[in-house]
Amino acid sequence: MSPSVPDRTLRRVLIFFAAIAAVLVAAVVVAVRNINRAERGADWVNHTHAVILEIDGVLASTHASDSALRTFLMTNDPRDQAAGREALGALGEHLSIAKALTRDEPAQLTEVLRLETLANQRIDIMQRVLAASRTDQTEAVRTLTAADATTATVSEIRRAVEKLKAEEMALLAERDTAAYLQAQTTRWTVWLGVALDGLLLIGAAWLIRDDLRARRLAAAALAEANTRLELRVRERTADLVATNEKLAAENLEQRWAHQAAEHQLRYYQNVFNALNDLVFIVTKALNVSRVNPAVVTVTRREPSALIDQPLAQFVQLAGDPTGKLDPVARALREGRELRGQMASISDAHGRPVAVRLTLFPVRDRDKVVGGVVVLEVLAFDQTSTV
Numbered sequence: 001m002s003p004s005v006p007d008r009t010l011r012r013v014l015i016f017f018a019a020i021a022a023v024l025v026a027a028v029v030v031a032v033r034n035i036n037r038a039e040r041g042a043d044w045v046n047h048t049h050a051v052i053l054e055i056d057g058v059l060a061s062t063h064a065s066d067s068a069l070r071t072f073l074m075t076n077d078p079r080d081q082a083a084g085r086e087a088l089g090a091l092g093e094h095l096s097i098a099k100a101l102t103r104d105e106p107a108q109l110t111e112v113l114r115l116e117t118l119a120n121q122r123i124d125i126m127q128r129v130l131a132a133s134r135t136d137q138t139e140a141v142r143t144l145t146a147a148d149a150t151t152a153t154v155s156e157i158r159r160a161v162e163k164l165k166a167e168e169m170a171l172l173a174e175r176d177t178a179a180y181l182q183a184q185t186t187r188w189t190v191w192l193g194v195a196l197d198g199l200l201l202i203g204a205a206w207l208i209r210d211d212l213r214a215r216r217l218a219a220a221a222l223a224e225a226n227t228r229l230e231l232r233v234r235e236r237t238a239d240l241v242a243t244n245e246k247l248a249a250e251n252l253e254q255r256w257a258h259q260a261a262e263h264q265l266r267y268y269q270n271v272f273n274a275l276n277d278l279v280f281i282v283t284k285a286l287n288v289s290r291v292n293p294a295v296v297t298v299t300r301r302e303p304s305a306l307i308d309q310p311l312a313q314f315v316q317l318a319g320d321p322t323g324k325l326d327p328v329a330r331a332l333r334e335g336r337e338l339r340g341q342m343a344s345i346s347d348a349h350g351r352p353v354a355v356r357l358t359l360f361p362v363r364d365r366d367k368v369v370g371g372v373v374v375l376e377v378l379a380f381d382q383t384s385t386v
Helices: 004-075 078-101 106-134 138-150 153-274 293-299 326-334
Strands: 278-283 288-291 315-317 338-346 352-363 368-377
Touching: 004 078, 004 106, 004 153, 078 106, 106 153, 278 293, 288 293, 293 338, 315 352, 326 338, 326 352, 326 368
Parallel strands: none
Antiparallel strands: 278 288, 278 368, 315 338, 338 352, 352 368
16 A cells, blocks of 8 residues: 555545534534524513513503593692602603613614603693692693693504504514524524534544555555565566676677777868868858868968858859859759859958869758868968968
């Protein structure tokens, strides 16, 4: 079994456990979030019940104050007057608490403020009636009582309270539905997380079992491979001994061939340098790539001044008005020899030397790759100096 297989199995097992941990974390996060939402929902429910309780208190205080006022007008008993004032105080307290509870709920706060306006109108009438009764203004009391009987303030307060209670009950229903959905989501999340973790654990167990089985098979295969390997090592050792003996003989032959090739190359170089004729090795574009010493002697130019330069810069054909050695270039392209062409070569001082030009194409696998230009000097004064 290769070392990479256990590493791959370990990576897979780690991936399974990482996935299990991720599922657990996700389930915990969702559950905690839903619990927090449920806690906030419970706070909202308590808040809604508190608002309903306070607006019920507003309505009850309104009825209590109205009843105490009517009783006081009939009995003129100070205790009924005190009960009415106490009811009015409770009314104001319930309104203040209701406003504080709905300050973050604009719609409910608007209704509470409207209820407060109606309650203040009711309180104003009652205070005026009480003030008139203290001064024994019977006609004024009768007039205010008649005016109070014709007003719809109490009924309006009742309708406002019922409307606000209906809105709060709707909020309770909405929040109850949201709490139920959150609880359902929490349950499904937990059960789904448990199911996924169970599947992942089963997958990890299967992977470990498969890895153990693969290890046993690999151990058996390794033992058998070791036995075969020992046999093959013996065979390969014998083959290597024979191959080494053969390579030693081939290396000796190659060394001899290499020495012969170097000797032949030095021989050709000596022949090339010993030629009295001017020899240029040119590319297919007639650029100089190599010259023999005779060229340096005749042109009085160093090889570095000749190499990679166009041949037409030094050699001119007789009767060639272009000066570009077109006949030579054409013969080189066509791959044919060109012999006996009268030409001249200029030395470093621009003095022409008459020569006879011969071109031999150079081929590589039937493809012309360059050429050899041989210039036979017809007249040259070797005594001239720079």
